Amino acid sequence: MDSNNSNSENSNTAKAGVKDEASTILQVLPRLEMGGVERGTVDITAALVEAGWRAVVASGGGPMVRDVERAGGLHVTMPLFSKNPLVMRANINRLVNLIREHDITIVHARSRAPAWSARTASRRTGVHFVTTFHGAYNESNAVKRFYNSIMAKGERVIAISEFIADRVITTYGTEVDCVRVIHRGIDLDTFHPSAVSPERIIQLSSTWRLPEMAQVIMLPGRLTRWKGHEVLIDAMARMGRKDVHCILVGADQRLNRYRRDIDAHILRNSVDGIVQIVSDCRDMPAAYMLADVVVSASTDPEAFGRVATEAQAMGRPVIATDHGGARETVVPGETGWLVPPGDPVALVDALGEALAMTAEQRSSMASKAISHVNLNFPRAKMSAETLQVYHEVLNTAVAYNA
Numbered sequence: 001m002d003s004n005n006s007n008s009e010n011s012n013t014a015k016a017g018v019k020d021e022a023s024t025i026l027q028v029l030p031r032l033e034m035g036g037v038e039r040g041t042v043d044i045t046a047a048l049v050e051a052g053w054r055a056v057v058a059s060g061g062g063p064m065v066r067d068v069e070r071a072g073g074l075h076v077t078m079p080l081f082s083k084n085p086l087v088m089r090a091n092i093n094r095l096v097n098l099i100r101e102h103d104i105t106i107v108h109a110r111s112r113a114p115a116w117s118a119r120t121a122s123r124r125t126g127v128h129f130v131t132t133f134h135g136a137y138n139e140s141n142a143v144k145r146f147y148n149s150i151m152a153k154g155e156r157v158i159a160i161s162e163f164i165a166d167r168v169i170t171t172y173g174t175e176v177d178c179v180r181v182i183h184r185g186i187d188l189d190t191f192h193p194s195a196v197s198p199e200r201i202i203q204l205s206s207t208w209r210l211p212e213m214a215q216v217i218m219l220p221g222r223l224t225r226w227k228g229h230e231v232l233i234d235a236m237a238r239m240g241r242k243d244v245h246c247i248l249v250g251a252d253q254r255l256n257r258y259r260r261d262i263d264a265h266i267l268r269n270s271v272d273g274i275v276q277i278v279s280d281c282r283d284m285p286a287a288y289m290l291a292d293v294v295v296s297a298s299t300d301p302e303a304f305g306r307v308a309t310e311a312q313a314m315g316r317p318v319i320a321t322d323h324g325g326a327r328e329t330v331v332p333g334e335t336g337w338l339v340p341p342g343d344p345v346a347l348v349d350a351l352g353e354a355l356a357m358t359a360e361q362r363s364s365m366a367s368k369a370i371s372h373v374n375l376n377f378p379r380a381k382m383s384a385e386t387l388q389v390y391h392e393v394l395n396t397a398v399a400y401n402a
Contacts (some may be wrong), residue, residue: 007136023394024054026104028095028114030081032062036184037110037134040065040382043185044108045073047383053390055221056102058114074102080114088117095121100185106130106390112137128393132158132182133168136303136324138227145171148388155399156389158182160304180389182305185228186373186381189234191285191313200286202352212289214245215355218291220284220307221298223252223259223277228297228321230265234344235351237269246275249287272338288314293354296320299342307327309362312336317357319350329377335369 029043033212041057042064044363048055049072056074059065060081068075079087080092095118099107106128106168109115116338122129131154139145152172159165163180168174204252210216217236221227229248236246252259259277266275281287285300288294294311296302301324308320309329318336330336336349357365 008210009243012092023105023390024056024102025106025108025355025390026056026058026095026099026102027108027110028058028080028112028118030114031060032057032064032068032075036304037132038062039337040132040134041110042067042071042185042380043187043383044386046071051387053387054067056098056104058098075108079370080111080117088113091117092124096124099125099127107391108132109151109154110134111145112150113292115153119150119153126398127157128398129155129246130154130158130263130393132160133164134303136164136167136301139171154178155393156180156397158386158389160184160329163301163324163328172240180385182382182389183377184309184315185379186306186377187379188308188313188374191288191373193289193315196285196289196314200283202288204281204283204286205290208247208276208290209243210247212288214243215292216290217244217293217295217351217355218248218249218287219246219295219297220287222250223248223262223297225258226298226300228299228342229262231297231299231342231344231347232295233262233265233269233271233275235347236271236275238344238348239351242274243276246271247287247291248277249277249281249284251279251294262380265337284310285314288316289381291316291352294318295347295351296326297341297347298324298326300324301341302326308332308336309373310378312369313377315370316360317354317365317369319354320349331368331372335365335372 029041030035032038045055045068057068058076060077060079061077065075076098104127107118108130112131119129130171133151133153137148149172152168152174157174159168159179159181162181165179168179196233218234246364266272288311294316296307298321304325308326310317311318312335318330320330320338321341322338323341330338332338339346339350
């Protein structure tokens with residue numbers, strides 16, 4: 001997507017040593033809807049402002065724009081969500097103008113379509129270009145691999161897990177010295193058992209009409225096939241228990257066909273009395289507190305696995321699939337269980353162990369899980385490490401990866 005008309009593409013030798021205190025960071029992403037990428041963007045905006053830097057975010061807009069603005073950042077709306085080559089080319093000029101108008105020193109791209117435009121805009125203006133590799137992207141053909149490769153071309157490539165870092169290095173040949181592993185951070189003021197009032201839990205339980213005395217199994221995650229909803233439904237059918245209740249919490253992302261497939265799978269397995277789909281939840285901390293066990297059944301590897309981490313922060317036992325980022329966030333036997341992906345039998349076994357724990361065992365696991373997250377995945381740690389990456393690039397010459 002690079003343009004040949006680049007006034008400053010020879011800026012690989014631009015001056016180093018830009019003063020940190022004068023820096024303005026531009027983060028670019030498709031939209032500001034609900035999700036881990038969006039949450040990270042808001043968190044880093046807040047960290048920049050708190051550190052005395054200036055924060056600008058460009059996206060196609062969305063409900064989290066107000067979060068950026070509340071954090072003290074400036075939001076600029078442009079169609080960065082588009083994969084249309086003509087729109088992407090036009091976005092280059094939009095970003096060039098934005099960079100010059102606000103004296104941007106680093107462009108931080110968080111998604112592929114905007115990253116292609118942002119990299120060329122960075123070259124034209126001679127500013128630094130950083131990426132965060134957020135996903136375990138599909139590599140089914142050469143075209144997709146090329147499209148994905150833009151996320152491995154930052155001066156620094158932030159990988160959200162060791163699993164992703166290994167992919168970046170082995171798949172795209174990125175130099176090890178350019179990659180920084182920064183796990184996603186959890187807001188521990190929000191995701192902590194003591195932060196959730198009994199009233200919030202009662203209200204949510206009433207809204208969802210949960211049966212009294214039933215043990216609750218919860219799978220949070222948008223309704224998309226690779227999240228493993230059908231695997232959990234199969235496990236519920238195999239368990240054959242009527243004293244448990246399973247909640248699938250997640251929006252269908254306009255994928256109505258898959259929602260219909262899940263509904264049909266529930267009916268085929270005769271678990272419609274114990275499996276419930278909740279399409280919207282505005283209070284996930286309270287939702288986690290309702291769960292006796294939280295499941296992440298993803299059949300494809302998670303790049304990080306925010307659900308498993310948030311659940312542990314809330315002191316909930318977790319069952320996740322044994323691949324991808326979950327291997328870095330769940331400690332088997334200590335904070336939860338790891339089971340083979342797509343294996344309902346193994347999932348039934350883990351569910352049985354989790355639901356059979358005594359109060360003492362649950363308390364011990366909760367304590368270990370909370371300590372694990374507090375030590376390894378706090379938002380403050382992610383923010384500090386990201387700002388350290390900005391410091392690194394500001395004190396080196398601009399150098400674009402090929």
